[in-house]
Amino acid sequence: MAKVKGDVIIDIDVCKGCHLCVEVCPSKTLAAGNKVNQKGYLYVIKVNDECTGCTNCATICPDGAITVYREKLNK
Amino acid sequence: MAKVKGDVIIDIDVCKGCHLCVEVCPSKTLAAGNKVNQKGYLYVIKVNDECTGCTNCATICPDGAITVYREKLNK
Amino acid sequence: MLEEIIIAGFGGQGVLSMGQILCYSGITENKEVSWMPSYGPEMRGGTANCITIISDEKISSPIIAEFDTAIVLNQPSLDKFEHSVKPGGVLLYDSTNIIKPPTRTDIKIYKLEASNEAAKMKNTKILNMIMLGAFLKIKPIIKFDNIIAGLKKVLPERYHHLLPLNEEAVKKGMELVKS
Amino acid sequence: MLEEIIIAGFGGQGVLSMGQILCYSGITENKEVSWMPSYGPEMRGGTANCITIISDEKISSPIIAEFDTAIVLNQPSLDKFEHSVKPGGVLLYDSTNIIKPPTRTDIKIYKLEASNEAAKMKNTKILNMIMLGAFLKIKPIIKFDNIIAGLKKVLPERYHHLLPLNEEAVKKGMELVKS
Amino acid sequence: MSDTMQVAENLVYKKPKTLLDVAMHYCPGCGHSTTHKILCEVIDELNIQSEVVGVAPVGCSVIAYNYLDIDMQEAPHGRASAVATGIKRVLPEKLVFSYQGDGDLAAIGTGETLHTCNRGENILIIFINNGIYGMTGGQMAPTTLENMKSTTTPFGRDVKKMGYPIKMTELVAHLPGTYYVTRQSVHTPANVRKTKAAIKKGFEYQRLNKGTCFIEVVSNCPSNWKMTPIDSNKWLVENMLPFYPLGDIKVPSKEEN
Amino acid sequence: MSDTMQVAENLVYKKPKTLLDVAMHYCPGCGHSTTHKILCEVIDELNIQSEVVGVAPVGCSVIAYNYLDIDMQEAPHGRASAVATGIKRVLPEKLVFSYQGDGDLAAIGTGETLHTCNRGENILIIFINNGIYGMTGGQMAPTTLENMKSTTTPFGRDVKKMGYPIKMTELVAHLPGTYYVTRQSVHTPANVRKTKAAIKKGFEYQRLNKGTCFIEVVSNCPSNWKMTPIDSNKWLVENMLPFYPLGDIKVPSKEEN
Amino acid sequence: MGELKLMKGNEALAEAAIRAGADAYFGYPITPQSEVLEYLANHAEKRTGMVILQAESEIAAINMIYGAGGTGKKVMTSSSSPGISLMQEGLSYIACSEIPCLLANVVRGGPGLGTIQPGQSDYLQATKGGGHGDYKLIVLAPASIQEMVDFVKLGFDLAFKYRNPVMILTDGVLGQMMEKVELFDQIPRSKEIPRWATVGKPPTRERNIMTSLNLQPEPMEKHNEHLQAKYREIEKNEVRVETIDCDGADYIFTAFGLTARICTKAAQLAKAKGIKVGLIRPITVYPFPYEAYAKYATKVKGFFDVEMNAGQMLEDVKLGVLGKAPVEFYGRMGGMIPTPEEVFKAFEEKFLGGKA
Amino acid sequence: MGELKLMKGNEALAEAAIRAGADAYFGYPITPQSEVLEYLANHAEKRTGMVILQAESEIAAINMIYGAGGTGKKVMTSSSSPGISLMQEGLSYIACSEIPCLLANVVRGGPGLGTIQPGQSDYLQATKGGGHGDYKLIVLAPASIQEMVDFVKLGFDLAFKYRNPVMILTDGVLGQMMEKVELFDQIPRSKEIPRWATVGKPPTRERNIMTSLNLQPEPMEKHNEHLQAKYREIEKNEVRVETIDCDGADYIFTAFGLTARICTKAAQLAKAKGIKVGLIRPITVYPFPYEAYAKYATKVKGFFDVEMNAGQMLEDVKLGVLGKAPVEFYGRMGGMIPTPEEVFKAFEEKFLGGKA
């Protein structure tokens, strides 16, 4: 079965580096980065292209830092 | 079976004429009088000698206006 | 005209409504009026009184210590207010339950067996109306008809069938005062 | 001796404890001290600062607007306090994250790569100790030993194994200031 | 007859000595008086006058301390259980009770009541539920029954607008801090005796540091219900008791006792 | 890849528009933020921005109104439900909610909370239970667990002295005025979705004038629990949830719905 | 002319609230003012649809006012001394958030539970700040049942004009006594929504927020400055005072509320003895009519302040007189009411060496 | 000499309570004073057996004080502005019932929720009557952490001497800052039971009752007269004031608490420019040191009052000066703290036409 294709955009200025999204991503797409943003938080980065667009990360993200896209299946 | 003998003393200055005692006396010993006391209450009077000293009246009397005596049975 | 009255008795004797009737009637005659009850935890018995003022002019203080007239319905009130009557003023009292009668000589004292009269009329509740009648006889500051109108205002609707009895009581009170 | 100091940085950089260490040490030397933190909903990030005063005489106001020395650990604090240094005073700052350096010419400015040094020493938490050492080099108002005693008071017991590292950091700070 | 009868050895009931020899200001037939009386009987019987400190509320029983011959404190309206907490915490070895009306305990004092019970303060709370604000002249209480008239619900309590009658006693029974929770009444001699027994238990458990004992007394207010005392008790049986059923709500489990 | 993906028609999740574009002051990983976000999602989805009036408490969420693009009022500590009652009574056709912490709702505000629920005010109460006073720096809350440490229970909460953790939600469920009472959480995506659904129901029932809807959100306070956000959620699962089990506590009966 | 009625003060106040088009009343029973809620419960809803709610406490009541007032509605509460004390936190919030509302304190004898008899001993609480922080209520002190009625209307007007809470500071006597009053005609409840009200944010405006908080002190100070400027404005525009026979007077009696009427009668007693006595009656006790006193301070032999308290307005009187004339005080406390006769006697003693 | 320590004001206050032998503390958290309860929770019970209880609210706390204080124990609470407002009803009861107790108000910027930064804007509430009725708290205004400590002891002493609640009126800065303090030695908790205390009635005495009620106004007035007489006594005996360099001064700065220290520094700036400036610092703000002002009113060119509020002590200062010298005011509000430099500048502007 072909995997659904998804993608996320992380607003690194908004991210507070809580890393809750990292925990909930089934495809391990997200990880703590090693740079801090303006507010001093270790923001999260994308580390692979396996995203399925499941929205778990965006749902759990307290600060709404993640936008999720998913390819329509019947396209 | 011989009836137990009892008696009550009503403190007519303390009685407020609520007549709750009248209601609970099994031997109908108490009744509303027709005179008012100093505070203007229709105090309660004894109207027979059938008292058994059951203490019902004294127990229900809100103001502790009734003292009850009962003859010791084994005297 | 300025009449400053204290009305006092046991709670339940209708002293507060006597004052109210005077005030309502006074308004009908375009007078200024003021009614000030003693208030307190009366719920549970005790005495009650009201200061009632009827005047042609604006009333300054609703609180006063000396009165033109005292209408008194029991002993504690008599004890309390006998000495509050202005010299030359009127003390009107129901003598039925009074054991220590008033002693002042510089005021006009009217003694009424009002409770007994009320009992005769088979309704102890109209005691106050008898006293009111007597007062109006002594000091006809308000027209009889207006008093009856005032009475109508103060008596709750559900008692309006008693209006005639009350009217009669006022008249009885007027009679009782020897003029 | 009267030294009025502002210490400012991000919450978590240890600016409050720098002031406290100075105060504890000051007491050991029988000096008068005053430490006044900015307080607020710091729980949730933001900047922090403290006014620290060390004096031979009784300290009047713990609140002051101009300082002999400003020790500054981040850009917002630099922006805020550069102009609060008295003419002739000292501005000591960690330059690691500074993009707009200070511009005043009437004060003595010391710039330290303290964060980098801390990173080199493998513990970013000792940044504040490096700064403190630098300050003491510039203004030796308190003896080194007493500073270490103060440090001991401020550092919670469970971190006392880090005392040597902290001591080293103070020394490093002292070294970094070119005398 | 009476002359030979009325001797000390025949005495079977007399006003308790802790109840002072002054007329209580309560209206004729009011359950407050009855409850005061049995409270004093318990104090007499347990011989605890010197150990008891009571707290009076703001309500008709505001001057309870004029009748009970024990040390007492007043409390602002609703705060009796907080005042009692203060006393008990500094005098843990004394026996502390609060005596409160339904307005006091279940309206303005809701927070204090719940938290005192929740802390399991070792005190006894006596709660007189007469479904009305007696003292202030008959306004709606939190316990006023559905459709019941009061001066502030002249058309009857509309529960949708004015809230439901609250069963405070059931509520506090849910809290782990309460140890003994019961609802009693004083409208018959038998009920008076039961209530007295409950109060006695309350003090006994307190001595054992068991937690909060909470005794509701469903009571009457003849004056504000606008009934004779006898009618008020009938009304109580017919209207209050169905909604506020009598009986223990929380009793110590066997092992504990 | 991204370039072709990131087009409007593929968009499946984006921050709700009612959530203003400013950084919230909450600590990283705090459940307050998450709850704000889903509250806004509900407001977006029901399209009720112009009908909603919210009440913020005193607690970490004190400036909730800085983040939510709706009309809002502040309330003094503990009084949010009274403030909400005031609003709702004069604007019965609007949708009113209060948002309160556990200290706010279950300590100082106990009386207001209970009576608001008892009156069945047609409002939605969102109750964030993080077992601590977040705002003031980690003191014991009424909901703090047994033996849990806080700045005012440095040796752990001794329930015998400091009271038991209160289950406010179960308590208000006993009141006839409440219509829908549930306990949810936001520590996993699934739970976030459930909580969101509950909030949505709350508004829907309010529109139908059903009475008080009460939604507890068991939440974390990484800062005062002194844990990372991830650890705090683990701790929540292991410690909070056993005592505060998730799920509906009172649901509309079939006929009613 | 409006309808003439004989009414108790508390009922008149309630009737006036209905007629003023009030939208809601939230309150909790307490003697001597429970008739306000009772009257409203009986009459209000069916006549105007006004919302009447008996709250579970005064704290709940004042916070319902906070909420309902924030929606721009005309809202009101009333209580008596201990209940008003409980409202102080809420009042501070309300004043800071600039919520218009009306409250009545039917004062009883304090402190503590005190008595249910009348008092004026909440003057300082009402005028100087019972709650925390720098805020002011506008405080109206009626002296007659007519003013109990009129000040409800005036009170609402001022509350909305300045977005400020207004208090009617009255007492148990005025609450319980009856006098003839002229009632104003029913004013329909307003349908207007003030621009600041929280009623749901339409797309056409920014969201409205009612708050008294600022995490940063700088904006909080700005807001305080705004409030202070408003108070200066109120002090400029809204001082109301009644002065009777002050020109040419040798002595000036001064009192507020009921006591002023007692003083009027006492002044008559004085005049009957040939003493020239005037009266200053502050109608607004905040803003206080300092200038009325300053104006006569150099012209009279003394001021005689009479209150049913230990001398609370006295400080304001002294601030007005500023040492330029003697100020004497006579007060009754704990629910006692002075009579005109005793007031006159006290005046004689303080100023005339015992007798006129 | 006692133990020397570097302490935060709030912790010093708590430590002093333990050392003063306090029996109990009841309180509710609020910034900027939560450290008091936190410190006590950590240290008190194990050291002296002192009872520490976090109440469910400030209202519960003050009423626990009412109860515990009635037993004759040394009891204490603390809070900050909004919390103190909630205590006003209880305080009125406590004062009326003559319960000795100590409370601290660590004032923050108001009104309403305000800020958590320091303020002095509860001066009027503390000194004039936040609650209803004629009562007074004794109010001590510390200006240093040392006084935060010393006034705990003094406060308890005064509370028991007069059977009156005593308030320490301090602010967020003094609560949060650290200074060196000398701690007094531990005073053992007292075992004495005052004769009036409610501890259970032994057969040997009449029952004790703590109450503020009298259904009859006559005895209530008598009780008020007793209270007033006590307050006159306090005003006679307990006025505490610090005057610095006032003799020969041309100007007098005046301020209480923290602001007085800021003024001391400002005065130094003035002296540096050759201006003769003195300082009056009321230590007790009730009883207020009116005479200290009267004494210099005819000798100086002006008084300069500085407060962290809109001018609350100002009225008292004016009542002391009584128009005999100009009184100018400079205030910061809502949590803002004036600096010595700006105080001096404001002084220059008000009195010296812009510069010294």
Ligand SMILES: Cc1ncc(C[n+]2csc(CCOP(=O)(O)OP(=O)(O)O)c2C)c(N)n1
């Ligand atoms: C703060 C405050 N609010 C209101 C009152 C007025 N008040 C006195 S007693 C009472 C209610 C009494 O009702 P309840 O507690 O049921 O006692 P009861 O008289 O019925 O026994 C009220 C509202 C008060 N004294 N203090």
Ligand SMILES: Cc1ncc(C[n+]2csc(CCOP(=O)(O)OP(=O)(O)O)c2C)c(N)n1
């Ligand atoms: C009357 C009053 N008392 C106390 C406070 C201090 N205070 C502010 S928030 C708070 C508790 C916050 O805890 P919670 O309600 O659980 O909210 P959280 O911050 O945990 O979300 C307290 C005690 C206050 N602002 N007002």
Ligand code: SF4
């Ligand atoms: S949408 Fe799902 S798969 Fe994609 S990054 Fe987020 S959690 Fe991972």
Ligand code: SF4
């Ligand atoms: S959940 Fe959100 S805030 Fe947290 S790390 Fe991920 S993107 Fe950042």
Ligand code: SF4
């Ligand atoms: S004791 Fe019993 S029998 Fe005797 S009078 Fe009383 S109720 Fe009747």
Ligand code: SF4
């Ligand atoms: S019960 Fe007591 S008070 Fe009532 S009538 Fe009988 S004796 Fe009198």
Ligand code: SF4
């Ligand atoms: S008013 Fe009611 S509760 Fe109060 S004493 Fe009378 S009957 Fe009892």
Ligand code: SF4
């Ligand atoms: S303190 Fe706790 S509750 Fe408050 S924002 Fe931070 S994590 Fe959230």
Ligand SMILES: [Mg+2]
């Ligand atoms: Mg009741």
Ligand SMILES: [Mg+2]
């Ligand atoms: Mg919380």
